[in-house]
Amino acid sequence: MVSLPEELQAREAAARQRVQELEAEVAELALRLEKAREDLSRLEITRETVVQVLAELSAAEAEPEVPARDAPEPNETTAPHGVGVMMVPPWREGLVVAVLPDVYRDIVEIIADAQGPLRAKQIVPRIGLPTTTGKIEGTRGKLKRLVERGWLDEDAPGQFTLARRGPGRDRANS
Structure with missing residues (x-):
């Protein structure tokens, strides 16, 4: 027959082991969640950038050609490569x-x-x-x-x- 203190010790060890296993699972899930959030953020930024570029291209096509001597000064709507790009046209x-x-x-x-x-x-x-x-x-x-x-x-x-x-x-x- 096993004594009560020994039985409690065995159950405590088993519970401790289960807690450690669950903590490891939580840590793994936290890493996976962070990776998924990063992927989502990149996709959102990419989509917003594509919409922006398409809007600018659409706006550029609708505007008449300006002769070089009458070209406007660079500003937030004409800056290249997204620098100072107007998000709300x-x-x-x-x-x-x-x-x-x-x-x-x-x-x-x-x-x-x-x-x-x-x-x-x-x-x-x-x-x-x-x-x-x-x-x-x-x-x-x-x-x-x-x-x-x-x-x-x-x-x-x-x-x-x-x-x-x-x-x-x-x-x-x-």
Whole structure:
């Protein structure tokens, strides 16, 4: 017959062994998860870059050729190799929302589906972000950029709607 202390010691050793095995599995899964996250991040960046390049090529094809003597000074829209590349192109006739980076596209689609003007703090949870001050301010910056580039209008301070386009507008790309 085995004594109670010996039996408890044997069970403790078995439990300790199981804990070590599970900790090893957790460590392996953590490494696999980190690798998967890196792969996802690279794919997202690649897709966003391709969308950007396609949008720029589309914009370049739509613009008339400028003679060399009238060439504009280099700026964020003409810089080579992605240096200073404009992520949110100015709206123009025929340009679709798909050319925008994901978060900007999501914002425009949310505003398009809304019954009326929306504020940044109403948009943040709809794009899957926590409603912290930093996320709200970051989203407000994106909204302002979309207004600058003609995708949205800000009818009243902080209230954003889809841009109304057409004759009689006093702002370009609005």
